[in-house]
Amino acid sequence: MTALDPSATEHRSPLARRAFLRGASAGAAVTAGALAGAFAAAAEPQSAGPSGRRIPFHGPHQAGITTPQQDAASFVSFNVIAPDRAGLSELLRTLTERIRLLTSGGPVPATDLASPPTDSAILGPVLPADGLTITVSVGASLFDDRYGLTARKPAKLVAMPVFPDDNMLGSKELHGDLSLQICADSRDTVMHALRDITRHTRGGMQPSWKADGFHAAPRPSGTPRNQLGFKDGISNPEIDDRTVADSVLWTHGGANGEPAWVEGGSYQVVRIIRMLVEFWDRVSLREQERMIGRRRDSGAPLDGTGESDAPDFQSDSQGLLTPMNSHIRLANPRTPDSAGQRFLRRGYNYDRGLDLDGNLDVGLIFCCYQQDVERQFQTAQQRLAGEPLVDYISPTGGGYFFTLPGAKGPSDWLGSTLLS
């Protein structure tokens, strides 16, 4: 059960190991190798593991993009502090190794009483796979002059601009050199993974902000609801269709002005959007539904009866059924042009308690993936500027990131094509 999997460790240079172990405590240095050996082997068959489902880590694309949404998520942004390009390479190799082990699950090695424990133990002695995915993305700032990567920047990667109605002044939750989307079936699995990763990458990167989210159960069925009470996530591109995925989701090396290394990646947009629920709850149901363009109870479009019905905007060119300025009509007008502007939404609700005035600090961690952030998210965001919904929401943070291509096998690592 605790067999050491040589393939999980063979790609680590001793130098890479030492550099990060220096950043951690001496005790952690002892434990890091032990952990690598004692966690379940990454190349084991993809069984469910000790608890729940195990999401395969290896592949042309990272897990956590097309993976059905888990219930808990943390979006964590980091400043990379590795001293040079070799250090960045070590950081990405270490990160890959930890993700490979954590997403496999398995027993934690016994702790030597004289050393710091090998693991935080918040998940007990056997780590559950628990549907864990950890998706690694990089921000535009990583391509400044620190690591000699300027010429390798993904063509559409820029710092997220400020949009009309944004409230980002003074925000501490903006941008980042590197970001992790950590998702699992339970909240403590997400926290365990983050603690493990920050411990093993100390000296290579430092967390700068974090947003925790949850995905609600369907009420009563179908798509789960956001905190405005509406089903959210109903209409997404059919990414199970490979032609669709290749045209709206994945980046292709050499196409669209992209460097070769981006093959199999995607652009991620994260927006932290507070919902002003005290105001929203005072709006009539009719008005709420006209703002969104769907029924609150069923999620059906205003010209349909079931949540999966497609609205027919062409037959309603005056907006008599679905207002022209409703959220869904602006976000996806369903014209020939807008087909290529669609993107995959994968957002989470958040709840951060109360603000200083006693108002609920709740909202949406909007997250989406796409091939070209300018053609897709940004075009929709510009159409949404000034929509009636803006009076009830307040975007306060987020960033644009490029999600690295997947690690293709046990000896590959995330970022290998970027840095080779």
Ligand SMILES: C=CC1=C(C)c2cc3[nH]c(cc4nc(cc5[nH]c(cc1n2)c(C)c5CCC(=O)O)C(CCC(=O)O)=C4C)c(C)c3C=C
């Ligand atoms: C620019 C992109 C979008 C932002 C930002 C955004 C914020 C946001 N959305 C809701 C609630 C709903 N959105 C819904 C659909 C929907 N939203 C976007 C884009 C953004 N939303 C798209 C592309 C779509 C799909 C449109 C379509 O194809 O029909 C819905 C309806 C249900 C659904 O299809 O998911 C709701 C509800 C909030 C509250 C919000 C900011 C807090």
Ligand SMILES: [Fe+2]
């Ligand atoms: Fe939306």
